[in-house]
Amino acid sequence: MFYRRAGILHTRYQDERQLWPFAFDRGLVATVLAILLVAPFAFDRIYLVTYLLPWIIWSSAALGLNLLMGGAGQVHLGYGAVMGIGAYASVHLLRAGIPLELALLAGGLASAAIGSLFGAAALRVKGLYLAMATLAMQYIVDFIISHFSIISGGSQATLQVPPVRFLGVSLASDAAAYYFALLICVGIVLFMLNVRRTSFGRALAAVREKDYAAAVIGVDSFRFKLVAFFVSSFVGGMVGCVMAVSYYRAVSPDQFHLDLSIQLVAMVIVGGLGSVLGSFFGAALILFAPIVLNHAVAFGADTFGVGISADLRAHLPLMLYGAMIVGFLLWEPLGLAKIYNNARNYFMVWPLRHNR
C-alpha cells in the first residue's frame, strides 16, 4: 500500500541499482533528512545537544564498526581505542594550528594506520581469538594514551579543543557543531550504502561468508580483511575527531575506554549486522533506552503512588534495559533493522498476505 511496487519498470541497470527504488522510501529519507536539517531551529537547545547530536555521532561510529563486523564479519572489541587515536591525533593537530579539514583526515589516517597495524597482527587468528586480540588493543591504547603525557597531557588531564572553523564556518555555536557532525554522518551513510552495491562490498561479504569460496573466485581474504580494518578504523578516527570537536569539545582518556567499545558493539548487534538503518536504531536504543526507562519508572511510581524504594527506583530501569536488549534479540536475532524490514515487507503487499 505505502510501498508501491506496481508501475516501477526499470529500463536501465542503473535505475535498478539505485539506492531507494521505491518512491515511499525516497520520501521517507527526504523527510528524515529535512527534520534533521531544521532541528536546530525547531527543537530546544537541550534536545539538540543531549539527544540529537550524540545520536548522530554514535550512529556514525556504529556505521564504521558495522563495516568491519557486518560487512567483513570480523569482531572488534577495541573500536573505542581506534576512535581515541583519531580524537587525540586531530586535537593535537588543531592545537598546533592545523585547520580542521586536514586534522579530520589526519585523525582518520592515524587511526587507520595504527588500527590496521594491530589488525595485521590480530587477523592471524579468527573469531573469539580475534575478539581477544582486539580487546588487547583497547587496553594497550588506553595505557599508552594515559601514561604518555605527551599524548594525554598528564594522567588526569583534559585537552581543550581550540575554537575551530570548518569550511570557513566557526563551530562555536551548537547549531554549527551539529551541522558539522551531520555532514560527516551523511558522508559515512552514503559511503556505507554504496559499499553494498559495489565490488568492494561484495568482496567483503564473500570473505565473511566463505573464505575458501572467496579464494576460488580470486578474492585475497587477508588483504580484504586488512582493507576492512583500515577503512573501518579511518571512519572511527574521523568520528573520534567529530566527537571531540563538536560534542565533548575536549579530550580526556576516559572518553574512549572499553565501555565505549562495548556500547558500539552492542549498537551494531542490536541494530542489525551489516545494516545501515540498523546502526541508527541500535544507537538510539543503547543511548536512550536507559533515559526513557528511568523517566518511565519514576513517572509510573509517582502517578500510581507505588512506594518503591530509592534503590529499586535506581536499579529497575537497568534491569528493564537488559531485559529489553535480550528481548529484542530473542524476538529477532538479526536486529532492529530486520524487525523494521519485516514490517516493511508486510506493508509492501498489505492488505494481501504474500509478496509473490
Next chain:
Amino acid sequence: MTPASAPHVRPAAPLSRHAPATDIALSCHGIERSFGGLRALKGVDLEVRQGQIFGLVGPNGSGKTTMVNVMTGFYPPNAGRVELFGADITRMAPHKVARCGVARTFQNLALFKGMSVLDNVLLGRHVHMRPSALASLFYWVWAEREELAHRRVVEEIIDFMQLQDIRDEPVEAIPMGLQKRVELARALVAQPRFLILDEPMAGMNQEEKEYIARFILDARDERDVTIFIIEHHMDVVTAICDEVVVLCYGEVIARGDPATAIAQPQVVKAYLGERAAARHAGTAS
C-alpha cells in the same frame, strides 16, 4: 547406470576442431600429497589438452577432490609440479590461481548465503574488477560505469544459464539444482580458460543432468574453455568427455578414451569389488 540411459547429448566433437593436439592446457607431473600417514595421491600424472572435456573418475575416497585441490592451490603438493598453459602454478595461493584463468565449482555448494543470485554471479567478475573503498565512496563518478559494464557480462551469462527469473532471489531460497547452476554461472562469468567442475551433477534428476550436460558442452564450444570434470555418473562421462583418467587409492589405474577406460577389468574391480568384477567379466565374455 547403463549407457542406454545416457542423456541425449551429441557425442563429443573431435578434438582437432578446437585446438592443435600439442596445446597442453594443464599438466600435472608426479603429484604426491599425504595427510598424516595417509598417502592420498601417489605420483599422479595427467595432461589436459586445450578444448578438451577431461573426466576424472574413481571410487569414493580415491583422491579426486584432493587432486583438484592440489591443482587450485588449496593443498600444496608434497612433491610434483602443476603447469597451466606452460606456467608453473605449483604452490600458488588459490586466489592467484583464480587470476591465472582457473574457475571451479565445489562438490558441496559454495555460494554466498544472504546475497542474491545476481550478486553471487557478479562476484564471479571479481578478478576483472578493481574494488576499492574510494571507488565506493565516489560511486557516481567512479564505480557506476564499471559496475554497469560488468553487469552486462553477467546478464549475458544469466541468459546463457537460463537464470533470468531467479536473479533477485536469495541463493539459499532456490532449489539445489538451480543453486548448482548458479555456481556454474559464477564460475563461467569469470571467463576462465580452464574450468574445474567437482561433481556438477551430484544429487540431480535426469532432466537437470541433461541441462547441465548441455551447458557444459555449450560452454566448451561457445566460450572457448577447457573443462576438467569429476563425475560419478558414468553415462554422462562416456557421453561428454573426450578423455578420462581413473583414480583408485591415489593412483592412476586407467586412462584414455572414456568408454574403453571404464570397461577395463581393473576399473570394474575398483568400483564393484573382486567377486562382482568376476561375475561382470563372465557376463561380458
